[in-house]
Amino acid sequence: MRKIIISTLTAATLFLSHIVMAGSDNVEHTMKLMNKSYRAALKEEDVTSFRKDMQHLKVAAESILNSQVEGYDRETYVAGISLLIDEAAAVDNIAEKEGLDAGKIAAQKLGSLMRKYHDKLGVD
Secondary structure (H helix, E strand, O other): OHHHHHHHHHHHHHHHHHHHOOHHHHHHHHHHHHHHHHHHHHHOOOHHHHHHHHHHHHHHHHHHOOOOOOOOOHHHHHHHHHHHHHHHHHHHHHHHHHOHHHHHHHHHHHHHHHHHHHHHHOOO
């Protein structure tokens, strides 16, 4: 268990450092990384990898929560990212307690949430 925690923390640190280096395209770049983590999670064959992908998604969302976004309603953006963070943590928790299949089912709600807020914000 300790190896998993250390591995996850190391991966999260590397992931965050990559996000910070993204510069002015930080939010857009991070959104793409979040989408990549989400899609990867749905393809995983084991719960450990699934949880790692969900944790990456959550860390990325946390990193851009307070970012300035031009051209979008700030309140809607913050609400969407906040819900995404909470839901990613819930999905990870479900996967930890109930296994991979339950985690993947819970992740579908996460996908619906992302689509809902993209529609609200007018994201292509």
